[in-house]
């Protein structure tokens with residue numbers, strides 16, 4: 489099924505400003521249905537959860553619907569969906585609950601710092617999986633030498649937020665599970681770029697952030713509820729001790745959670761189809777991925793022909809995310825030049841702290857990131873290429 493780009497773009501009011509939104513890797517725009525869900529929740533009246541009155545019951549229902557929606561998106565179970573303000577906050581919480589001095593954790597230099605620092609700061613011993621700086625690949629073979637019977641957690645990304653590399657997570661997870669370790673997968677960058685099946689990945693924990701896939705600023709970590717029953721995070725004496733509630737601190741952003749459900753429904757409906765929401769999500773996201781990668785082929789081909797451009801990484805399996813520098817210009821200058829032409833790109837290390845250190849560009853302003861999402865079109869790519877060509 490071809491991706492119905494024109495009708496999908498029309499659902500995003502912000503795209504009407506005429507800018508080429510190539511900053512999706514830092515956060516996407518939202519469709520009207522998400523805006524409506526959030527405003528309707530407030531207009532209808534919501535309360536805190538667990539009360540005796542209708543507005544409270546509406547919030548109870550919003551939370552339950554949000555857990556079901558996120559579970560459908562990633563192939564998990566609603567009872568294992570932990571909701572929170574963002575992935576970083578939830579990962580800090582889980583890292584502290586899962587590991588401490590005497591444990592070993594295996595981290596990768598491909599990862600965003602949000603799947604690195606929370607694990608290095610618990611007192612656990614860290615073992616590093618290295619990245620090939622030329623290809624941007626994370627070789628699986630090294631994991632056999634890194635994982636042992638003391639390994640508690642292997643934390644790895646499902647896709648790099650700067651190079652787009654999709655490492656072989658199932659193979660890494662198999663090695664981890666053979667040693668009895670848990671696998672914590674950062675799916676923040678991967679989730680918007682194709683179908684997700686956390687079980688096929690071998691993820692014991694799968695982290696994602698709705699603002700990367702057309703939703704509001706909410707994060708989620710999904711796990712098997714039975715696994716969560718075995719973990720006791722820090723919590724207030726007075727807050728629920730049940731799963732997944734005991735992993736959630738404070739009062740949730742209920743209206744935003746309704747926006748998360750609307751975002752999942754939006755993704756499921758981008759391509760017309762039948763079946764359960766999960767089935768429609770898989771079909772819709774597969775079509776979105778095909779569309780993104782086709783456009784990305786043109787973007788990469790165009791940048792590769794420019795002798796004044798240095799592209800980082802050439803991974804075999806990747807998301808539609810390009811990271812590059814332009815000779816004679818700082819990444820910030822390139823981003824400002826493109827902004828004047830109405831092209832939104834990000835510049836900097838993008839929190840890929842270890843990886844930009846390895847590439848030797850962390851302290852020199854990083855590079856420029858142009859990331860495609862499903863609502864981008866050929867004119868977005870052409871405008872980027874024309875803008876970068878002018879700097880040559």
Ligand SMILES: Cc1ncc(COP(=O)(O)O)c(C=O)c1O
Nearest residue numbers: 574575576600602649676677697
């Ligand atoms: C790959 C990746 N992991 C983690 C994060 C952190 O997510 P959050 O902003 O929800 O804490 C980001 C944010 O850009 C990301 O791209």
